Amino acid sequence: MQFASQLVERLRVAERVTVLTGAGVSAESGIPTFRDAQTGLWARYDPTELATPQAFVRNPRLVWDWYAYRRDVIEQAEPNPAHYALVDMEQHYANFTLITQNVDGLHWRAGSRNLFELHGNISRIRCFECAAPVTGWDDDGELPPRCPHCGGLGRPDVVWFGEGLPAPALREAERATERADVFLSIGTSAMVQPAASLPLRARRAGAYVIEINPEETSLAVIADEWLRGPAGVILPELFRQAGGERQSPEEG
Ligand code: NAD
Numbered sequence: 001m002q003f004a005s006q007l008v009e010r011l012r013v014a015e016r017v018t019v020l021t022g023a024g025v026s027a028e029s030g031i032p033t034f035r036d037a038q039t040g041l042w043a044r045y046d047p048t049e050l051a052t053p054q055a056f057v058r059n060p061r062l063v064w065d066w067y068a069y070r071r072d073v074i075e076q077a078e079p080n081p082a083h084y085a086l087v088d089m090e091q092h093y094a095n096f097t098l099i100t101q102n103v104d105g106l107h108w109r110a111g112s113r114n115l116f117e118l119h120g121n122i123s124r125i126r127c128f129e130c131a132a133p134v135t136g137w138d139d140d141g142e143l144p145p146r147c148p149h150c151g152g153l154g155r156p157d158v159v160w161f162g163e164g165l166p167a168p169a170l171r172e173a174e175r176a177t178e179r180a181d182v183f184l185s186i187g188t189s190a191m192v193q194p195a196a197s198l199p200l201r202a203r204r205a206g207a208y209v210i211e212i213n214p215e216e217t218s219l220a221v222i223a224d225e226w227l228r229g230p231a232g233v234i235l236p237e238l239f240r241q242a243g244g245e246r247q248s249p250e251e252g
């Protein structure tokens with residue numbers, strides 16, 4: 001795989017690297033992106049119409065079942081070489097921040113620690129009314145489960161369309177974006193705000209912006225480099241050529 005020498009050099013000398021990931025980074029782990037998800041059992045539902053507070057109020061069981069199905073897929077999935085390359089990059093760079101829109105928890109499972117999960121995590125449940133965590137619910141019992149404090153319905157602890165992002169995490173993500181020497185956007189269609197605006201912010205603040213995606217997105221016009229292909233193939237190789245060492249044993 002041949003990369004532009006300028007690109008490899010930028011990564012080689014970088015001290016502050018910030019990465020934004022989306023559903024595409026987990027595609028090679030077998031987790032459908034939103035577009036891929038429109039097949040099979042759930043094909044007749046538009047994810048943007050299931051992932052809203054209105055949908056939950058209208059039909060809590062339907063939304064619960066959709067998330068239960070996605071949770072099952074995620075529990076059986078394993079991190080892929082792209083997730084592990086990001087763990088190695090965290091070890092390598094003096095200053096490394098990973099920002100994800102994914103709710104699958106695979107970055108954490110792979111070993112990433114300086115991580116901001118902007119859209120929450122599908123494995124946690126919290127009360128729709130009072131936000132208290134709901135734990136220890138029973139799949140054979142009443143679904144969605146009830147909050148032990150107020151009796152409200154349990155919902156996945158993710159950010160739905162129309163809801164705000166956790167402010168502290170977003171602030172940290174923005175800071176890391178503005179400080180970055182190199183900013184990578186990996187596997188995101190860059191359509192969901194505000195995460196989608198981070199690459200542009202990085203660019204304006206002087207970062208070298210790299211996109212990894214098999215398909216063209218709206219970032220094509222602002223990225224310095226678009227590396228066209230699957231993240232699990234491109235990222236480990238790019239990092240290796242930029243002088244990175246492979247540490248995660250499972251990678252490759
Ligand atoms: P998206 O589904 O809109 O876009 C996925 C992008 O990944 C596409 O541009 C696609 O071309 C690209 N892609 C596909 N395979 C790839 C690969 N192997 N390597 C690199 N890129 C690849 O996802 P999004 O931009 O993250 O935004 C949609 C929202 O969906 C987010 O809010 C996210 O929380 C949610 N979502 C999360 C998951 C997950 O946690 N794994 C899955 C589906 C949707």
Ligand code: ZN
Pocket residue numbers: 127128129130131132147148149150151152
């Ligand atoms: Zn409650």
